Amino acid sequence: MKSVVRTAALTALGCLAATAASADVRRFGPVTVFTAASPAAQPPASIDFANAREMPLPAARALPPSQAEALQQGSALRRGRPGSSPGDSGSGEESPIQLAAPLNPQIQQVQPQGQRIEPAEFGTSNHPFTTARVNAELNKTSKFYPYRAAGKLFFNDGGGTFVCSAALIKPGIVVTAAHCVAAFGQSRYYTNWTFVPAYNNGLAPYGSWTASNAYVLTSYFNGADSCAQAGVVCQNDVAVLVQNPQSGQYPGGSTGFFGYGFDGFGFNDQNQVLVNQLGYPVALDSGELMQRNDSQGFVDPISANNTIIGSLMTGGSSGGPWLVNLGIAPQLLPPLQGGTKFGQDATRNTVVGVTSWGYGGLSGYKVKQMGASPFTSANIVFLVNTACSQVPAACQ
8 A cells, every 4th residue: 555755744753854845755565755846857056066976885894705605505595587677779869968077188098008917806805806997998988888878876965966876777767776865774865866877077978867756665765674784785775766858758768778687687596697887986087987897796695685796896886787798799690500599598788786885994995895785576676667657658
């Protein structure tokens, strides 16, 4: 049954709602929905693109087990039947906006030639990964599909502007971390989310897009979520945002959008997965360029069934997509000997999680591991279906 809670009512209950006075917070079963008071296509003046700060990355205190230990502990882990929803490449039509002066005009320059080749990276966790710019040498790769479906997310908390990362999974539906949308356990939403797909050093090649609605699981909103560490390593640090259309169009019509998988899509029987992580960590290129990280991930049942990867990313990457099968699929023509074909769960550009937490502090940054809440039929599917039922045009 649907219940309605007005912002004034939340305030009266002692829950500080960071919303406009007339905005609504409504509960639809297990989902809590924020609806902006006066949806507007253009970002409000309160969004400071030039001086935004990273949303602090939730910091885990306890180290996860080794991959071998996690695989042993999770040998009996069972999920529902894996499933996915496909993405689309979009038209690629640009509508560039200069949001702020480039932070560093020289930031696009490549590194000097002849640098010593380094081995694969890993921290004290011994979890290998590779983190690098998405942009190729002398090329803004981030504005091409599939990368352009990811972007930078700006929003207000109180009087400040903060940044996370996010990605389109329907023409007008953006997925990010719940901690980029609401304060865990405080029944409090942030405001004025503005998504900039393919953001590149102050430039918005596909424009900027505001949100009309925000959706999180009620258990995350009120703090009842199942967490290995309250508010940090949780089962449902996942949120979706419905974008306001511009001239009747949603951003995914130009940028395209990723698909999304759930209930173990892309994971093998040992709960392992190869993750391609995208985001805008402020510690790398000042958060002005999209970064890509590749690492094998594993599910840790002790860490609220979160997926663990090795990564160099930091604050600002929160909410960035974790994908399987990132890239344009090759054509298997002519047929190769032995009937070679794509393997199981081969759907391209499929989001199976978003950056949820990492390790902070001087000692924490040496660990170089990050985690993501699992995508399940009980969170991502329910969130998207609820959003699409309320705003069908955003999903068509």
